[in-house]
Structure formats: C-alpha cells, structure tokens
Ligand code: ADP
C-alpha cells in the first residue's frame with residue numbers, strides 16, 4: 001500500500017479523543033473577549049459611549065476626538081486582556097477574512113518604548129491591497145485601498161490580537177469587500193421597512209434585518225484528509241468509489257454524536273461563547289461524519305461577521321483535535337453536501353418581528369404586508385437571488401441529494417396559501433364595512449399567532465417560510481452570507497419603497513383608508529407573484545416543466561447564473577438603492593467569474609496529477625502482478641493455460657480498458673483547458689471551463705472509480721471513502 005495512505009490509516013486509527021471539560025457557565029463566559037456594551041460602559045466616557053451608540057443606530061460619523069478616546073479605551077481593555085497586537089479585520093472578495101497584525105508597541109523619539117493605539121489607527125488603515133481581487137477597480141481607478149472601522153460590529157480579541165471589524169474600499173470609494181455593500185443594503189432595508197412599519201406603529205424608528213445561519217460541515221481525521229491531495233487543494237474528493245455503506249440507513253442523522261466530534265464541538269462552542277457568538281444547536285447531519293451548528297439569530301451584519309469568525313475558529317479548534325473541517329459544498333459524491341441555510345427576518349427597534357403573525361387583526365395585516373412584499377420581491381428578482389449563491393463549489397450541490405434545485409420558488413404552506421387565496425378576492429377600491437369586518441375577523445384574524453409548525457418537511461424548497469422567518473436554503477456551506485444577504489435585503493428594500501408609494505397614492509388620490517389601500521395593493525401583488533409559490537417536490541419532472549412554463553429561471557451553472565448580475569435591471573437596482581455602483585457590480589461579476597475559472601482550473605490540474613502520478617501507476621503495478629500470475633499459469637499448463645487464467649485475463653482486460661480511457665480523457669481535458677485558457681473574454685472563458693473542461697471530470701472519475709474497484713486494496717494509493725467517512 002502507498003505509504004501515505006497506510007500511515008494515515010494507522011495514525012487515524014490510533015487516535016484517542018482529546019477530552020474537553022467545560023469549566024465555566026456559558027452565560028458567564030459570553031462575550032468575555034468582546035468590547036461589547038458592558039465594556040463600553042465601563043471603559044468609555046459618557047460622550048464617547050453615546051457617539052458609538054449613535055453611530056450604530058443612525059450610521060452617524062464618529063469625530064476624530066471621540067475616536068481617539070475610544071481607541072484609548074479599547075487599548076486599555078485589550079492590554080488588560082493580554083493582547084499585544086491589533087488588526088483591521090476585513091472581508092476581501094476572496095470569500096474569507098483578511099488581517100494584518102500590528103503591535104501596540106511603538107518607540108518615542110528618545111528611544112523609550114510604549115504601547116500606542118490612537119483614533120487614526122482605529123478608524124483607518126491602509127493594508128497593501130494590491131493582491132486582493134478587485135475585478136479591475138484598482139487598475140481603472142486608484143491603486144490603493146483602505147480599511148475603515150465598522151462600529152456596528154464590536155471589536156474582539158482573538159488569540160492575542162484585538163480585531164477591529166472594517167470595510168475595505170478603494171481610495172475612490174468603491175467597495176473592495178463583501179461588508180460594505182451589505183451595510184449599504186441593510187441601511188436601505190432599514191429605511192424602506194421603517195417607512196412601511198410606521199403605517200402600523202408610529203413609534204418605530206429603525207428596522208434591522210436578522211440572520212440566523214445554520215452551518216453544515218464534515219469532520220475528517222486530519223491524517224486521512226491530509227493524505228488526499230484533492231481534499232487538500234480543492235476541498236473535495238475528485239475521485240473515490242462510494243463506500244458500501246453511505247447514508248442509506250439514516251443512522252447518522254440526529255444520532256449520538258461520536259466522541260471525538262462532541263469534544264471538538266464543546267471546545268469550539270466555549271471559544272465561540274467567549275467571542276460573543278451565540279452558538280446554540282449542534283447535531284449530526286444526514287451524511288456520515290457530517291454535522292451542523294446553529295446560533296441564536298442576530299442583526300445581519302453581526303451575524304455575518306460571526307459566521308466568518310466561526311469558520312476560522314472551527315479550523316483552528318479542529319486541528320487541536322486532530323480533525324479537519326470541510327466546508328466545501330460537495331466534498332463527497334453520492335452523499336449529501338453541506339449548505340448554510342440563511343434564516344432571515346426583519347425586526348423593529350420596538351422589538352417586533354415583522355414576519356411574525358400577531359394577536360390582533362392589525363398586527364396580522366402588518367405581518368401580511370411584509371410577508372407578501374417579500375414574496376413579491378423574490379418573484380421579481382428570483383434570478384438575481386439565484387446568482388447570489390452561485391459558485392463553482394456550490395454548483396456541485398444545488399440540485400443534488402436533498403439540496404434545493406437551481407430553480408427559485410417559495411414554500412409558504414397550506415394555511416398561508418389559503419389566506420393569500422382569500423385576499424386575492426378583496427374588492428377593488430373602497431371596501432364595504434361588511435367586507436372589512438369579514439376580512440378582519442375571518443381572514444386576517446384567522447392567521448394563528450404561532451405558525452411555527454409551518455415547516456417545509458421535504459426541505460428542498462429554496463426559500464421557505466417557516467413560521468416567523470424565511471429560510472434561504474441554497475446558500476453554500478463555504479460562502480460568505482454577506483452576498484445573498486446583500487441581494488435579499490436590497491430587493492426587499494426596493495419592493496417596500498414601491499409598496500409605500502402605491503399605498504400612499506391610493507390614500508391621497510383615491511381617498512382610501514390606510515387599511516383599504518394596503519388590502520388593494522396586496523391583492524395585486526398576490527396575483528402578480530403567484531408563479532413563485534410552490535409547495536411541492538422541487539425535484540419532480542413535472543415541476544421542472546411547470547417552472548419553465550412559469551418562466552422561472554433555471555440556471556444550473558455559475559457562468560449562466562451570473563449573467564443576470566450585469567443586466568440593466570440589476571445595475572439599476574443596485575444603483576438606485578445605493579448599494580453598488582455600476583463599476584462595483586461589474587467588478588464583482590468579474591471577480592466571481594475569475595474565481596470560478598481558477599477553481600475549475602485547479603481541479604483540472606489536481607486531476608491530472610492524481611491520474612498520472614497515483615492512479616495510473618497503481619493500476620499498472622497491479623496489472624503487473626496479474627501478468628506475472630498469468631505467466632506462471634502458462635508455465636505450468638502450457639498452451640491450455642487460458643482456461644485456468646480466465647478471471648485473470650478478464651481483469652487484465654478491464655484494467656487496460658479503464659487505464660486507456662483514464663489516460664485519454666485526462667489528455668483531452670488538458671487540451672480543453674489549454675483552449676479555454678486562450679480565451680480572452682472572461683465570460684466566454686468561464687463558459688469554456690464550464691462546458692468544455694468540467695464535463696471531463698465526471699468521465700475521468702468514472703474510470704478511476706472503476707479502477708479503485710479492481711485494483712488490489714493494498715496497492716490503492718488514496719484513502720477510500722469508507723476510511724474518510726467511517727474512521728472516527
Ligand atoms: P430548524 O430550522 O433547524 O428547525 P429553527 O427554525 O428553530 O431550527 O432555527 C433555525 C435558525 O433560525 C436558528 O439559527 C435561529 O436562530 C434562526 N431564527 C429564528 N428566528 C429568527 C428570526 N426572526 N430571524 C432570523 N433568524 C431566526
């Protein structure tokens with residue numbers, strides 16, 4: 001057996017679980033490493049505290065003098081916690097987070113040393129931005145980029161470093177990151193939703209989007225994962241025959257969590273708790289060695305930061321437990337992939353969840369208003385929402401094994417469908433007192449206060465209403481949630497602005513009462529957005545046909561899905577909502593295509609390497625064994641040897657066939673890559689990689705997996721699925 005696989009198996013089977021005991025109650029530990037409300041009160045002057053609170057609530061600027069005070073306070077706290085460095089923590093378009101540490105340490109002119117950290121270091125930094133993807137922004141505009149403090153996400157100490165969440169923009173102001181557009185989208189939805197919420201409650205001054213993500217992941221023994229070049233370099237297994245046992249027995253889902261995994265989780269959760277990430281739920285997922293972690297939901301910007309931080313912590317803690325976390329959306333063929341459901345809602349500063357039905361007809365009308373507007377927004381921009389979750393890695397998952405299909409639709413359940421059907425029949429214009437009473441008592445009034453049982457059991461709807469929030473399920477496990485959240489909040493903001501205009505017009509021009517006007521507009525929206533509602537099986541052939549008839553988009557691959565992003569409608573939308581300028585939209589499109597190309601290119605290269613240096617040599621080695629066996633038989637039996645070597649000869653033939661095919665296809669794939677690389681237009685290049693290169697991966701894999709089934713287990717160089725997924 002190859003020494004690498006052999007050693008990895010030995011090492012992994014010897015492992016003992018690393019014990020972990022929780023010593024302090026979580027509630028006491030929570031946020032101990034965060035410069036949160038409690039620390040601000042303790043460390044800041046009243047004025048400084050007010051200015052931070054104001055900046056969070058209204059987005060107002062913090063002036064320089066205040067910034068100096070705040071920096072001084074943060075430094076005092078950070079030093080008291082043993083921090084030695086600080087960093088601006090940001091989210092470049094690579095999808096991960098970035099940081100560049102500076103020591104608090106400084107020298108005075110006379111050579112004395114001291115700890116220094118002032119307002120200017122807090123507010124703005126200039127990392128060397130030249131190596132981050134910018135989609136051409138930096139070439140066309142200004143070479144430098146800078147990071148700027150986001151006071152709405154509190155600073156925290158990670159390791160011995162004070163991390164300051166920041167946005168990352170070019171000197172001409174274009175966003176070079178995922179956070180800046182998200183903050184702008186959240187601002188847009190705040191303004192739009194506040195306007196509408198005030199129809200129902202004049203005391204509302206702010207609406208915030210809430211996000212609760214559910215992170216799925218695989219845990220694999222570190223030595224085994226490290227022994228597979230494809231896992232190391234691409235995050236997924238490019239080849240590998242399915243294990244005899246997969247997830248068919250459903251014996252993993254919600255089962256007893258394996259000891260090594262549970263100890264990892266405890267350790268992880270304590271670390272998260274210290275950093276203010278409100279982790280709550282953990283369980284086994286459907287596939288073997290697959291798990292999920294979910295927090296209590298938070299304001300969306302904070303939730304996004306926490307998810308990114310979590311992924312970082314997970315990798316570090318897993319390493320302590322000799323495990324490797326896989327965030328790839330489809331690390332293993334034939335079993336479930338990993339997603340990150342984004343549970344989303346809107347909440348007012350008065351503490352009301354706008355997507356939660358209430359106890360009075362008026363509260364329910366408010367609920368219906370936000371509910372129907374969200375449906376309308378998703379209906380109008382379904383293709384853009386689909387684009388927001390497109391990536392080379394997620395393409396493997398969407399539409400396979402329980403993941404939602406590439407067609408966007410909304411599940412709302414029987415009860416609410418019935419309510420919307422009734423509302424479709426509301427009279428035009430003024431309503432008679434009888435109709436109003438009927439509506440309030442028997443339609444709106446009938447919405448039960450708690451719809452929490454409103455769950456989509458088959459879990460394949462891409463966008464499901466689950467009682468008091470919508471759940472966007474196509475988001476990939478590896479993704480930065482900022483992307484889909486930017487789009488969702490932007491389209492809902494746009495829709496709510498439209499809604500308010502229409503309602504106000506009916507009130508002013510047609511002299512309708514507020515509730516009459518709202519019923520009238522909602523009726524039209526319900527009619528107009530019917531095509532997006534679908535409660536059935538998203539995989540059925542009948543739905544694929546039906547969806548086509550309804551003209552819903554069905555973009556199965558990333559290059560196709562991304563097209564809509566640079567359409568006029570999309571550019572206008574982001575522009576008008578002041579979320580992204582045309583330049584920013586186009587730059588992102590380019591970065592996304594470039595990432596797609598690079599990821600596919602890397603997979604192609606790793607494939608060649610695996611095939612030529614591991615799989616083919618292993619097959620030949622085994623072939624030689626068979627050949628010498630046949631020679632031996634011939635020596636003994638002479639010309640009649642064939643009848644005694646029937647099995648050997650057929651094995652030989654099968655191996656030769658698959659060897660030849662593997663070699664031929666991988667050479668053809670290399671040619672296709674060369675051709676794709678010569679393509680100058682980035683959209684055409686992405687499509688060439690998608691349609692000319694990628695299809696070879698399946699083909700090559702087929703023959704490699706056949707070889708895996710033929711070759712002597714002791715000769716096979718790569719850790720097998722049964723080892724990766726069942727050694728714990
Ligand atoms: P499941 O979907 O697994 O049955 P839940 O529906 O209870 O579990 O919760 C899933 C996630 O939804 C959790 O992270 C939870 O915090 C989040 N969530 C619950 N309410 C809201 C809300 N109003 N806004 C955003 N997320 C929410």
Ligand code: MG
Pocket residue numbers: 214341343471
């Ligand atoms: Mg859920």
